[in-house]
Amino acid sequence: MKDYIRENKKAWEEAFEHSSIEYKNRTLDLLKHDPRSLFTKSMIRLLDNPYYKGKVLGQFCSNNGRETLGSLVFGFQETIGFDLAKNMVEYANDLASKLDLNARFVETNILNIDSSYQDMFDVGMLTVGAIPWFxxxxxxxxxxxxxxxxxxxxxxxxxxxxxxxxxxxxxxNYDAKYPQLIVNDYFKKTPWVEVEGMGYMTGNTYQSKTFTSYAHPMMDIINGLVMNGFEILYIEENNVDQSNMFDEVNESIIPLTFIIHAKKVR
Ligand SMILES: C[S@@+](CC[C@H](N)C(=O)[O-])C[C@H]1O[C@@H](n2cnc3c(N)ncnc32)[C@H](O)[C@@H]1O
Known part of the structure; x- marks a missing residue:
């Protein structure tokens, strides 16, 4: 395993240890009562596809399992989530059995998924905050x-x-007066190295183990797919912040989220 991924594993496991009871209860509540609300309208439009009924979905970077479990609402026969963090995977497997849902979770580095999962999925899914970890x-x-x-x-x-x-x-480099200010290089090659925890899970900041993540220009995302046998079917860009990092510029003139639907053609 690469060093930065080994360190990220420790940091994510620590974040899950620190995660608030509200975060866990919210997950359980939404899964029981309103699993669709775990997805944006754009994702629902893509996932609610009659062709997917009875098919198998894999989620890469499944965190506590909420979206892998929630996606069963679209009629998938089975869903499998992959994540680096051992404690998240244990929690998610436990949730699947408590809720009697046909999902399971595997602790693995996405770059090193076991060959037993080869050619398994009809649909692969990555949701907000997955790509930057590679x-x-x-x-x-x-x-x-x-x-x-x-x-x-x-x-x-x-x-x-x-x-x-x-x-x-x-x-x-955040300036509360000008949250829309461009301060980072679009082509930034150096990683973000952060030690303030994972606030969206824990509800606070804390001195944490080191998280390392990367920026990728749109061309790298599209070329990465195309060069690896995927044909792009649809791209959407919108101004809605799904990361909780940019509330001040939410729904303004800046694109904050993208969606890509592609097909494995070779
Ligand atoms: C921001 S979270 C994904 C969030 C997800 N959309 C959600 O809302 O629950 C990123 C996840 O990626 C996982 N992760 C990071 N690097 C990984 C890797 N190399 N292999 C597998 N999982 C990884 C982390 O453990 C974490 O659970």
């Missing part, structure tokens, strides 16, 4: 490609690369 998107899409059947779809929703040019609240 330095090399060619490696990421190569690895995911192996797990998908020929003709399978991949659906990705993540933070728009343009948003990476802004400072998020709490970052040293």
């Amino acid at each position: 330095q090399d998107l060619d490696e990421l899409f190569k690895s995911i490609h192996k797990t998908l059947k020929i003709g399978a779809d991949i659906i990705i929703e993540d933070i728009h690369p343009v948003a990476n040019m802004l400072a998020a609240k709490g970052e040293p």
Whole structure:
């Protein structure tokens, strides 16, 4: 395992240990009563597809399992989530059995998924905050490609690369007066190295183990898919912040989220 991924594993496991009871209860509540609300309208439009009924979905970077479990509402026969963090995977497997849902979770680095999952999935899914954890998107899409059947779809929703040019609240170059200011290089090659915890899970900041993540321009995301045998079917860019990092510029003139629907054609 690459060093930055080994360190990220420790940091994510620590974040889950710190995660608030509200975060866990909210997950359980939504799964029981309103699983669709775990997805944006754009994702629902793509996932609520009659062709997917009875099919198998794989989620890459499944965190506590909420979206892998929630996606069963669209009629998938089975869903499988992959994540680096052992404690999240244990929690998600426990949730699946408590809720009697046909989902399971596997602790693994996405770059190193076991060959038993080769050609398994009809649909692959990555949701907000998955792509930045990989330095090399060619490696990421190569690895995911192996797990998908020929003709399978991949659906990705993540933070728009343009948003990476802004400072998020709490970052040293953030200016509360001008949250829309461009402060980072769109082509930034150096990683973000952060030790303030994962506030969206824990509800507060804390001195944490080191998280390392990367910015990727849109061309790297699209080329990464195309070079690895995917045909792009649909791209959407919108101004809605799904990351909780850019509330001050939410629904303004800046693209904050993108969605790509692609097909494995070779
Ligand atoms: C921001 S979260 C994904 C969030 C998800 N959309 C959600 O809302 O629950 C990122 C996840 O990626 C996982 N992760 C990071 N690097 C990974 C890797 N190399 N392999 C597998 N999982 C990884 C982390 O453990 C974390 O659960």
